[in-house]
Amino acid sequence: MIPGSSLLVGAIFAVIVATTVAGALIAVLSTRIIRSVTGLALCCIGLAGLYFFLGSPFLALMEILIYVGAVCVTIVFGVMLSEPDEPQPRAFRGRELAWGTAAILVSAAVFLGAVRLAGRWTAPASAFSSQSAGALAFDRGRQSAEALAKADGSVRAIGISLLTTYSLPFELISLVLLVAILGALVIAHGGRSRQ
């Protein structure tokens, strides 16, 4: 192991988290809509890095392919076909400020109460290894899944479980995508003759 490599990994992780947060802020706060599409793309690139750190390079690839490659480009086409520039956001009024402050205070109180109540909550790994009924059910599910696809989270295991355990949702997703394509065609084509 190279000395200082953990420091490098930490720095890369910090850059990825900062990319995600900054992309989300740009996407939400900028007034020009094209900048906010760029922010969404930036956020998705950061999310791909987070998926990579979570041990799933396949999902990182899919995130870039679907979100940056398809969703953002489609939204850019939508921006070009309409005039979506935001009007200047008006300033908050006094009542809105009061309600917002009240909401923040209440949710902070609820959160602090939940943290206080859950103070003895143990780490998930130990919670799942304890011999409770839920953990037993999980173990049983794990064994049957392992019999199908050596559950290591690899692309091969994902493919096998997509075509065995999750074959019905897989087909349903393809049906949903087909219906979405047809519906988009019909809806976007409908008003065209009126011009």
Added chain:
Amino acid sequence: MTPSLHNQAAVYLVVAAFLLAAGIYGLIRRRTFIGMLISGEIIFSAAALNVMALNRFAAPDPVVGQVFVLFIMGLAAAEVAITLSIIIAVYRNYRSIHSKEVSELEG
């Protein structure tokens, strides 16, 4: 020894919560449909990141979360296609996609 930062579930969960908060804020504050669509995509991403973090740190089978996130991505892509076609149809009829002006269905 505490695990390094990228091996803690809390970091991912906090980032996901931040994405959710940013998405909801944008959904409320945005006044064009495309801006609201982008905020909705951020909310989808927050849910996906949450599922992936819990899949990595708490689930016994690491495949389930990835399949789930793949389905989320497919649904998000379908949603974007439908929403953009609706936006274009609305723009043809109203010459505007500002949510203030498209208010015929308002009660």
